[in-house]
Amino acid sequence: MLAFIIRRIVWTIPVILLVILMTFLMMRLIKGNPFQVTDRPVPPSIQRNLDRKFHLDKPWWEQYLYYVRDVGRFDLGPSLVQRNQDVNDVIKEHFPTSIKLGLMAMGFAIVIGVPLGVFAALRHNTVLDYTAMGLANLGFAVPSFLVATLLIYFFALRLKDYTGLPTNGWNGPSSWVLPVIALGIYPMTYFARLVRGTVLETLQQDYIRTAKAKGLRWRFVVGKHVLRNSLIPVVTAAGPVLGGLITGSFIVETIFGIPGIGRYYVTAVTGRDYSVVMGITVLLSVIIIVANLVVDILYGYLDPRIRDERA
């Protein structure tokens, strides 16, 4: 297992370098001047000053090497658009917000989605099953910007005297409720459907029939045998889902006015803020790689067959 982990960590380095290179080239290909914000073009002499200041006058491969060297020193460079901020500052300030929002949304998705899926599977082909899955499908189909706007309209505006929930911002527990629900609904429905499927499959297995035949209580059979084996695919799916949630949801952050990394990322792309885009891409890559690694380790722990294979 240790060898497996070390191997995975070592592989992270070339993956990150490749991600940097591809992002770097893509950003250059889409063209656009990071320093021109309005219709006013930047006068040529000022453009030269800016290119010189941010090393954009160098050949692309030299810029790439400068960047990789600085990443090695954990210096992600200055923002080209937010002229008084460095990328490190941007990440330090906004990333914790996205982590918090992402983790809470994940918690919401698991706490609601997993029991919903188990319940639907145990009441397979009944009204309860159809209702649960109908709601899950609705949640899956409705886009998050619509969910977010509707939540604000009903709970923060029309019913504000009863709920006391704010329309926007990220200041304290009352402002967490609606964004967490808006962000968590989609993964919640995904988990509900996934868990329902895996539980139904597990219920068909011989060892479940054996456990029932041995006279074990049904609650015990579900809790110990069914859940443990059904949740393995959920753990596998949870890694990328968590990575995606933590890296921020642009839409939810924009609508609720949450100062997270997702909103910053998309603004940086449209603004051609190369260093912010590169820096956040590196961060996202590391998170997704770590999330997948954690999932793989957990998977090995949960499924002894995988553990033996790796040993």
Place this chain on the structure above:
Amino acid sequence: MRKSKRWAWWAGAAALIAITVAGSAIGATGAKTQVLRESIGAEPPSLDPGLATDTTSANIILNIMEPLVKLGPAPALKALPAAASSWSVKGKVVNLKLNPAVRWTNGQPVTSADYVWSWLRTISPELGADYAYQFYGIQGAEAYNGCDPGKANCNALKNKVGIKAVGKYGLRVTLTSPQPWFIQQLSHHSFLPVNKATVTKYGNKWTEPQNIVTDGPFKLSAWKHDASLTLVKNTKWRNASSVKLDRIQLSIITDASTALNAFKAGNIDVDSTGLNPVDVKDLKKTAFLKTYKALGTYYYGFNVKNISDVNQRRAMSFAVDRKAITKYITQLGQVPARGFTPPGIAGGPTILKNAFNPPTHQTAKAKAYMALVKNPKKDIHLYINNSPGHINIATAVQAFWKELGLNVQIKVQEWKQYLEFLGPPPNSDVDVYRLGWIYDYPDAQNGLVLWTCGSGNNNTNWCNKKYDALIAKANNTPNANARYLLYQQAEDLISGPKGDMPLMPIYWYTYTNLQHQNVKGYTINPMDQTTYSAVSIG
């Protein structure tokens, strides 16, 4: 009266007096704190006057710092003394006297040395200031800004820049030529001073609230990046007694629907985020929607190489119903534009005297012009950047031009790619393009100079030496009325009946926001500036 009763009477009276006095004291000190809660649509990219280029940053900067001059009420927008108590202009030499009562928030006086250091900093090639070009009207500034420090000694050029301190509170500026608009231009945020010690000590981080040193009616007390800013009253400002607001809470809400919901819920007093076009119709029925005239023009430019016949360009302009566009599409009090220069600018009515782009569509005249065109360009590629408002206007214009037998393809591009595509020179596929111009300072020169041959804003391929000569002559004409007549001739070449019509203006801009009725004194001037020291709540 029995003794005990008498004592009780006196005790009661004393208690009553005490309560009354205490109550008055509490009443006096418990006056309601004046807090303005406003939404803004974006994080200010920088609060450094040398680096800020957008209006969100500029508006905050101009309220935490004090410019040399402030602009008086519209339409004159006369330059009024602020940090400069007086000035004199003799040809290309401008002498300003600073008000010695202006102080930094650390108590030190703001001196002419501060201005010299700050302006040279903004002009320096090392800072990479986008708005260094605002200083190009000053002798030696352009040369210093264009110097490459890696290849030459720029200090020699720095010493030749025409900005000098004369004593502690005197500032002498030598311009490249007489520029009648220069004093008004000093109201722009680029000309604000910065505190040298603070900038030197904290570098890039000098604008953080724990470091920043300013000299205006408000102070930056908190800045949660991408979330909110808090400004508090600077009680040590020289005119602090006239400022009613104690605090301004600016929330960064980028989504227009969220900002509107926050406004309706009473969580904000002013919504300056912007409005969704679909919400405008209902909001116009309320008293919340406020519109203010702006100095800016929304226009379509022609690629005169592709649409080479001026009669076709005139036909296309006459076919457009500007009134319908402003009434049914934009709906925010915009004014159909008959010329490029907005009428609210000094000399506007004179300059626009012969401008003849019609407010409503004149189909017969348009067709008559079209009939004069020998080889009309029938397939038109209209380029716009991606935004619902621009798409709606382009769709309407496409229908208007169809009446002339023109097949219009609307090509939508992402903003940054669009700007690259337009050049100048524009990509050869561009026949017509959409842009807007918001004035840097309230002088017609700022807009008319766009259409000179070498202008980086002239995406039309139009180059008329006579036009350039008129602009150059006007630059050297100190008499205002004589200058307006020269601008009139220049405007005629763009928008007059005998002009070349390289562009067709559509409307003159307005600024809009939503305000609750408890907000008093909040206005937006034609330069998109709000003076918070004039605002109160209640």
